[in-house]
Amino acid sequence: MGQLKGIKILLVDDEPNILQYLELGLTNEGYEVCRTLKKTDNASVIMLTAKDEVDDRVKGLTIGADDYMIKPFSFEELLAQIQARIRNQFPNLFGEVVVEDFRIDDRRKEIRFESRVLELSSTEYELLKFLILNQGLVLSKAMILDKVWGYDFGGEENIVEVYIRPMREKLNDREHRLIRTLRGAGYRLDIP
Known part of the structure; x- marks a missing residue:
């Protein structure tokens, strides 16, 4: 601290x-x-x-x-x-933020997971960063849309699901133990 x-x-x-x-x-x-x-x-x-x-x-x-x-x-x-x-x-106060197995380097727009750099689009980067920085908290689709896509995003809430699916693959999270779906509530990143 x-x-x-x-x-x-x-x-x-x-x-x-x-x-x-x-x-x-x-x-x-x-x-x-x-x-x-x-x-x-x-x-x-x-x-x-x-x-x-x-x-x-x-x-x-x-x-x-x-x-x-x-x-x-x-x-x-x-x-x-x-x-x-x-x-x-x-974010510049931190340079590189480390949360368990994740390393977020905002200056390079890069996230490492278990020592490997994840290949992420800019939207995937912002989404995963938001999940990591709020790990353990339930984030509704509306909250995610507001923080990642912006309040003026005119699309559907289902876009969050569209991005979560490939992100789980990149994290080898096939059983959804890392990014959990809470029906009717949103998503929560749980780091074991």
């Missing part, structure tokens, strides 16, 4: 106990907690809220949240979300 020195995280909550819990947990992970909000173009917002209705989530995402987690939440999941946001927003 040393390469993340200087990354600031603003915590806002109406429950002091939750703020203390988050501050302690994030400080122990090596983050410097920001006490004042500075105007910046590089801000990401993860909303933590007890409001779990679809309308509440839609409103939160519409007003600018990048992600939305419902209380009670797992600290480990929140930490993974923060790390994924930082990796996605500041």
Whole structure:
């Protein structure tokens, strides 16, 4: 986590106990907690809220949240979300990102798996990178389309399936143990 020195995280909550819990947990992970909000173009917002209705989530995402987690939440999941946001927003901080058997070199647009370079199109590269950086999390087709193809993509959601199939072949994942399909929910990359 040393390469993340200087990354600031603003915590806002109406429950002091939750703020203390988050501050302690994030400080122990090596983050410097920001006490004042500075105007910046590089801000990401993860909303933590007890409001779990679809309308509440839609409103939160519409007003600018990048992600939305419902209380009670797992600290480990929140930490993974923060790390994924930082990796996605500041890839140059990392140079080469290593996640288990994967090595992502964003400067070369290259992904290695088990020491071999995968032959990937630019879309396959972005899709696999998104799955790796969010490994362990369920990613809906809509979320994948938004992050990989862009919000203005006018095609069908099935394009995700079209790209997942050959990617599994390139990863020798014939039994779908690495890239799992969760019916009705999306996909999750599980690294054994």
